[in-house]
Amino acid sequence: KRLAILASGSGSNAEKIMEYFRNSPKGKVALIASNKSDAFVLERAKKFSVPTFTFTKKEMEDGDLLRKLQSEKIDWVILAGFLLKIPVALIRAFPDRMVNIHPALLPNYGGKGMYGMKVHEAVKAAGDTQTGITIHLVNENYDEGRIIFQAATPILPEDSPEDIANKVHALEHRYFPEVIESMI
Numbered sequence: 001k002r003l004a005i006l007a008s009g010s011g012s013n014a015e016k017i018m019e020y021f022r023n024s025p026k027g028k029v030a031l032i033a034s035n036k037s038d039a040f041v042l043e044r045a046k047k048f049s050v051p052t053f054t055f056t057k058k059e060m061e062d063g064d065l066l067r068k069l070q071s072e073k074i075d076w077v078i079l080a081g082f083l084l085k086i087p088v089a090l091i092r093a094f095p096d097r098m099v100n101i102h103p104a105l106l107p108n109y110g111g112k113g114m115y116g117m118k119v120h121e122a123v124k125a126a127g128d129t130q131t132g133i134t135i136h137l138v139n140e141n142y143d144e145g146r147i148i149f150q151a152a153t154p155i156l157p158e159d160s161p162e163d164i165a166n167k168v169h170a171l172e173h174r175y176f177p178e179v180i181e182s183m184i
């Protein structure tokens, strides 16, 4: 199966996925696409000789990204830290074939604006004793797509939002590649 990863930032998840599928018979990361031409994820793609594609929000909304995914014969679209709202036409082109990872235990802390450190600050402020990751299919209601996998980690009172972010990233890197492999 041909995978495309959409990412807007650092791409540590994308790197783990490229690493995991490097010699896999089941899947191949065929494209890394980003809406940020300076996103570090593009450097990571070069290291793995994975083709890249950058686009603007407008180009995405004009269908350029969808046409690129179709011309590359992509089977699955993986969102790994992608910060734009996916156009409905793109979601509809990959029914039950678009996967997102969210750095919290949905349905808690979902929705717009909950990205980056914001979600970890909210979890800390709420005094939660655990947080985690959610891997889910993307449907037209975004964070409400079918949940495929969740993993939790305890939060200690002395944990800072950064400590929480590090624990969540560790869960993402540990599980995201395997969960993708179990789906494709």
Ligand code: GRF
Pocket (backbone or CB within 6 Å): 007, 009, 010, 011, 012, 013, 014, 080, 081, 082, 101, 102, 103, 116, 169, 172
């Ligand atoms: C991850 O925390 C992911 O859950 C969220 O965005 C972050 C991406 O991190 N959607 P990276 O760019 O993969 O390092």
